[in-house]
Amino acid sequence: MQNLDEFLSEPVNNQKISEKRKAKSESNEPNLKKEIIENNAKSFLLGVGYDGDKGLAYAKLYDFKSDKIVLWFDDTGHKPYCISDQPIEVLEENKDLVSHSGFDHFEEIEKYDPITDSQKKMTKIVARDPLSIGGRPIGCIRDIIKAWEADIRYAENYIHDRNLEIGMPYEVKDGKLIPSKFELPDSILADLEKTLEDELDEFKKLSYNWARLLECPVPEFMRASIDIEVYSPIETRIPDPNEAEYPIICISIIGTDDFRQVLLLKRENIPEESESISLDADIIFFQTEKELLSYFFKCIGKYPIIVTFNGDDFDLRYLRNRAQSLDFEKEQIPIELGRDYATIRKGIHLDLYRFFFNRSIQVYAFGQKYREKSLNEIGSSLLNVGKKEITKPISELTYSELAIYCYRDAEITINLTKFDDSLLIKLMILLARISYMDIEDVTRQGVSGWIRSMLFHEHKKRNYLIPRQDEILEFKGRTVSEAIIKGKKYKGAIVVEPTPGVHFGVSVLDFASLYPSVIKIWNLGYGTVNCPHEDEECKNNKVPNMSHWVCKKRKALESLLIGSLRDLRVNFYKPKLKDPNLSDNMRSWYRVVSDGLKVVLNASYGVFGADRFALYCPPVAEATAAIGRYVIQNTIDKAQSLGIHVLYGDTDSIFFESSDQMQLKNLIEWSKNSMKLELEVDKEYKYVALSSRKKNYLGVYSDGKVDIKGLTGKKRHTPKFIKNTFYEMIDKLSEVESKEEFEKIKGEIKNIVKKCYLKLKNREYSLEDLAFSIVISKSPERYTKTTPQHVKAAQLLMEKGIDIKRGDLITFVKVVGETGVKPVSLASINEIDSQKYVEYIDSIFDQVFDPMDIDFQELIGATKLEKFF
């Protein structure tokens, strides 16, 4: 494959492609599907499962010829196992073990143990089935003896042991599963080589492998979204999918092949409508629910991939259980349920809710574009299309209303996978490649699961023993620093005391991926921090200001893996994205790669301090943070010795008065030479307004763009009327070019705030304008220690019979009287406590007035005088 660019420009490859798209695809040669077949890549590996009846692992392959998922069953005789440190002779004495029904045989093996830095003779205990190792509530092999690698899911183990690359092209030849050749294009190879000049061979090898995975083009996959509606006799209650008590009255299916159907159940007492339903879809009525479901199951059978929004917990679960209670045979229902997931037999189910719920995805991949995780909110913010509004309960809708409502949900769902050139699917594939994880698992697990899988894969590839969690803790000891926040395990980052005032000409420098860089440069990992070597070389290699030391003899896997990913992002993909010659298709793919790497890198330090992480190692996290503090403090000290004025800093960034660009250059040089860390100019502000508060500033670029960080005026819960006033003020501030102009607009800003104050006093704002909106993060009854205001408001709503769940957004206003607050829906405008609101305005604008030397009290005091005259 030489021309990656052309592959990426390939349009949807479908058999039932619409006429319009067909024309487009013909004009758009070469065809990726054709190319892939010519290159013997007939399919893509999307995941691995285990078939309990056959007792075999199987690969799920997306076959391009048929656009179906094809299963390939293991032919290598791979079996579930765990590992013991006892020799076979000893284990043979263990009656419970050798007589266990799932026990198969022992094998003598050798493993490298990173904790002790030694080769170890160990015994592989091979079992007949995965559940015998672990998974049953009692009597598993891992409960009988102390075992290693015993709680890795079998399918995951299979991926690692067979070194399978999920999301990459494969083919089945003579019954064997073999990877299709995909080599890095020469041009990419040459570019990459340049960035890797000074690295160790081991590091280079890893980097090339990553690049091969990241550069392989991602084709389009045929898929369909589904959404169901269920009848409910009680309007406020959502039917329980485990009971599946009530009939499914509507199902929408939308395929990427332009298949669009809405299936409706005929019911009594639903008025016939004279006009036909106006939807760009086939509407099909069914007399019985059984007919409807049969038809539906046939429809989705065509699709290799089904996407839903919350299908794990609702749609698929309901469908399966409902079909069962309608006496469908098990084989007739193409849905399989797990404890907390649902999937399609011979298919892939992607639950977008699960993926969007993931905080890393929300924050780093989508930049907080959506705040709540509802289909309406996500659809509105990413597609500009929200759910269809309905004013009646589902069960009372007419056929037409019901069809339109249900269809819209399916439409948003499928479009979420299609927008921005199928960005979402590409992101999932990318994460599957980095983590060597089944694509369904990628969407369901968090970033710690991905990183765990990536590290496990590398362990197995190198025949390293994967340590037990208790082992790491026992050998590596605890943390030695004290956190500033009560209840935290160790000390974190430094935040520099800001210099209050309005500063013109500010450069912000930061370390590119500071923590991943530290992990790379300092060779951090559970095997290297506090390594077992007795000699001085290691023990003297202290983490600054700390008793921990770092190994000088061995390379940590974490350091190599995280380091190589970091370098690829910083030295390769980020510069490529800045290249004006990059084509649109490549740019969009590189954006995905860069964002995917960002997600993984941003979490790569935190996982070592998370006690549920499989390779939890507090000293690694603590050392990383400590080195981070050392680095930024050293840099600040150096800057001051160079005479550069430091205004503020946080973790990995420093704000400088940028009078002397030459000096900043010197600082960057110094950082590279003395600490091997890349310090770079991140932002240049026309001016920055700093109050005395940390994590709280306003920065204006020369083009007028404004960064607002931490200011309450921007926060989600702030009432609309204050937000609007706040942004009116920001608009004014964005125009300011100099100190002199600044003085001039002060009056205008005062007027803006004064206007707001007067409108409030005259009760000209609506309840919606005045509403605070705060997420209730726990179920209301679980607030036992205190009753915060939003919980009080929630309680008032519950008294009215409204159901409040955790995660709901509570909107309330401050009122005079006992409770102090009332939900918007229950309050009236004349009970508003305007005094409280004045205090609130004061506090919000003080964050900006403080550096500007404006006095709020004086401002409203003046107002009173004016009114007087």
Add this chain to the structure above:
DNA sequence: GCGGACTGCTTACCT
């Protein structure tokens, strides 16, 4: 019995 000082809880944010 009351108000100010204090601590702790909660949410939303920053890196």
Add this chain to the structure above:
DNA sequence: ACAGGTAAGCAGTCCGCG
């Protein structure tokens, strides 16, 4: 179920006060 650090508001408690 990636981490720790900070701001802010409010709830609840303690303490002094002839």
